[in-house]
Amino acid sequence: MRFVTSFRFIHAADLHLGSPLSGLMLKDRQMAERFAAAGRAAFSALIEYALAEKVDFMVIAGDVYDGAWKDNHIGLFFNREIARLSRAGIPVYFLRGNHDAESIVTRTIAMPEGVYEFSTRKPQTFVLDDLKVALHGQGFAERVAADNLALSYPAALPGHFNIGVLHTSLSGRPPHAVYAPCSVADLAARGYDYWALGHVHAFEAVSTDPPVIYPGNLQGRNIRETGPKGVVLVTVEDGRPRYERIMLDCARFETVEVPLGPEMADGAIPAAIEAALLPFAETADERPVALRVTLSGRHPAAERIKAARAQWRDDVQAACHRIHAELWLEKLVIDVETTDAEAPAAETELLVDIDALVRDIASGQTLAVEDMIAEIGRKLPSGAAPGEPLLGAGEQELLAEARDILRARLAGEG
Known part of the structure; x- marks a missing residue:
């Protein structure tokens, strides 16, 4: 054909x-606000890009919204931005995913002309007669979609470029939950020319024949969603698609990660940190970058470094x-172990008492550590990123760090 x-x-x-x-611990309030507004700013940038490139249409493969609306504010924002494409004659086709399933986002805003939502009841096909394109998709009626939706998608429409749109984890993409499970073979069996997937937040070209693509999410939201984010621009010529990522x-x-070595002089550590940061300056451009810097390895000054964490x-x-x-420190993680050269003096009675105290705390004999962590967490301005400990470290790690800080400070006083 x-x-x-x-x-x-x-x-x-x-x-x-x-x-x-979530989970953003920036000291600069204005910068934290810029990160908080980045999701909307990225969507506006997407609209600007589509208008500038004069694309023929746009496909959004699920999770337009993060969840139920508290009010119509976020729906009105989406409506306002997407209407710019409508006025330019660029149609938009979208479906609901697990975050904005029909049962979750129940509020509605009338969409502009040229904005089409796939049915949540059964697969639906939209045909663009002038381009000879057929788009097939089905959204989520409920948050949990345990069925293989792809098996019900219709066969390819002859004489058309067929695009499948699906929000799915395929056969599994940890740490993402399993929704609408299916295999690449299931998708290929439909005979489509391109599969536009959603749900996985990292870009992935799952297959090339036919192209089965996750564009990743539009904007990283926490430290678990690192690296460049954006969309995929697909160009079709003579029935052959090629794609490129647009950030x-x-x-x-x-x-x-900045590894420290036992022979590294204290004064060489800042230079090693700066050398590790240099590559990020080249990609930052004008966007702010939140960096989690981890000091790792073994070093004689490990306990002194931990004791002076704030500095x-x-x-x-x-x-x-x-x-x-525009490089901002999101968090400093000090995962450095001491060397024998500066190991704590075992014969010091006070240090032995510290070790015993930490053991008692860890076994729950002295303090309810989990309750203390929960109480501190409730007082923080924002929670931890999904999948991260409330204070950015587990109970045992926090206790070990407290022990090292006490040792370093007592050694300094001595």
């Missing part, structure tokens, strides 16, 4: 509009800004 038309479309997914910012995120999360945090933030004005 030979196509006589060429066209371009945008494949987006997982906008999560209305998603709260539209307005803020970014990254992680970097080290400020020093690392200063290093970030020496490299690039």
